Amino acid sequence: MSNLSKDLTPRLTGVRNGSKHAGLNPHVCVCERWFFDFARHSQSWYNGTMLKIIIALILIFVALGAMYRYIGVPKIYSEEYAELPTAHSYGDPTRAISEISINAFYFVPQNRAENIVPNWREILENNLQKLQEFHSVQFLGRSRVTYRIYPQPIIGFRDGILYDTEDTGGGNPQALRRVSEEIEKRVFDPKGDLYMTDFDVVQSGTYPVLAIMYEGVGSIGGVIYESKFELAGDIAKALGLPDGSIFIVNVESADGFFLVNKLCLEEQERCEMGGPALFAHEFYHTIGISDEYDGELQTSSDIMGSGRFKRLEETYLNKKTVRKLGL
Numbered sequence: 071m072s073n074l075s076k077d078l079t080p081r082l083t084g085v086r087n088g089s090k091h092a093g094l095n096p097h098v099c100v101c102e103r104w105f106f107d108f109a110r111h112s113q114s115w116y117n118g119t120m121l122k123i124i125i126a127l128i129l130i131f132v133a134l135g136a137m138y139r140y141i142g143v144p145k146i147y148s149e150e151y152a153e154l155p156t157a158h159s160y161g162d163p164t165r166a167i168s169e170i171s172i173n174a175f176y177f178v179p180q181n182r183a184e185n186i187v188p189n190w191r192e193i194l195e196n197n198l199q200k201l202q203e204f205h206s207v208q209f210l211g212r213s214r215v216t217y218r219i220y221p222q223p224i225i226g227f228r229d230g231i232l233y234d235t236e237d238t239g240g241g242n243p244q245a246l247r248r249v250s251e252e253i254e255k256r257v258f259d260p261k262g263d264l265y266m267t268d269f270d271v272v273q274s275g276t277y278p279v280l281a282i283m284y285e286g287v288g289s290i291g292g293v294i295y296e297s298k299f300e301l302a303g304d305i306a307k308a309l310g311l312p313d314g315s316i317f318i319v320n321v322e323s324a325d326g327f328f329l330v331n332k333l334c335l336e337e338q339e340r341c342e343m344g345g346p347a348l349f350a351h352e353f354y355h356t357i358g359i360s361d362e363y364d365g366e367l368q369t370s371s372d373i374m375g376s377g378r379f380k381r382l383e384e385t386y387l388n389k390k391t392v393r394k395l396g397l
């Protein structure tokens with residue numbers, strides 16, 4: 071196009087600069103010839119290209135027709151998903167655990183108040199957070215743990231021996247029973263000296279759990295059942311559990327509770343087993359999961375068996391257990 075312009079420009083200039091008609095016609099004839107030549111060429115190019123496009127479109131439609139005839143077209147079906155069953159406590163579909171709310175405390179017997187460390191809240195929260203993450207993964211998001219931490223350490227009314235007794239074997243169940251009853255009276259009863267309205271509210275539809283970081287020995291957890299029986303032996307028989315595993319407690323604010331020695335939560339190395347894996351192991355007793363070991367015999371490699379000695383990130387809940395939890 072630029073070559074044509076160069077050729078045409080002097081001729082057209084000549085027309086403008088000459089007299090009105092002088093030399094006009096011959097120049098116009100040259101231009102017209104060029105124009106008609108160009109138009110003729112353009113027309114044949116246009117016709118050729120259009121023909122190719124039309125042939126290409128015909129081939130495409132023939133190909134689509136063949137595909138429709140011999141292959142068919144995808145059909146989309148919509149189908150209702152079967153509703154997933156609700157996660158529940160171990161072997162008990164009547165106790166939903168889709169939402170678990172933990173009320174967490176740092177409890178210190180009166181004669182051990184000097185052992186309180188300034189970062190106690192950080193230690194407790196670190197264990198709660200790791201439990202929350204682990205639980206979410208193990209339950210595929212079908213059960214959620216939330217927590218709140220009572221804002222100050224609770225200094226007990228009594229000295230350590232009166233919570234622990236002489237026998238702290240079996241994880242120190244007496245401390246769990248006595249400490250949780252004291253927390254119940256002081257924090258959850260409106261007449262209690264540490265009563266707080268925030269901690270009074272148990273949201274409906276949640277499974278409430280009491281978590282105790284204890285300034286003393288112990289690591290134990292369990293479910294709290296309502297029972298029409300008064301004697302531990304009768305309750306054990308009704309629940310199909312061994313006699314020694316039943317303790318009668320007066321705790322209304324929780325359906326499950328657990329207690330762990332603070333030293334074991336500070337650093338894993340401080341105890342034979344410890345840290346967030348121990349915290350989570352005891353927590354899982356609060357929804358009814360039993361130990362997977364008997365003395366030295368480990369019956370599972372998961373967190374309820376030998377996995378409790380590992381870091382929490384390296385362990386899991388086994389398939390047999392999660393099936394009993396509605397997963």
Ligand SMILES: [Zn+2]
Pocket residue numbers: 351352355360361
């Ligand atoms: Zn255990």
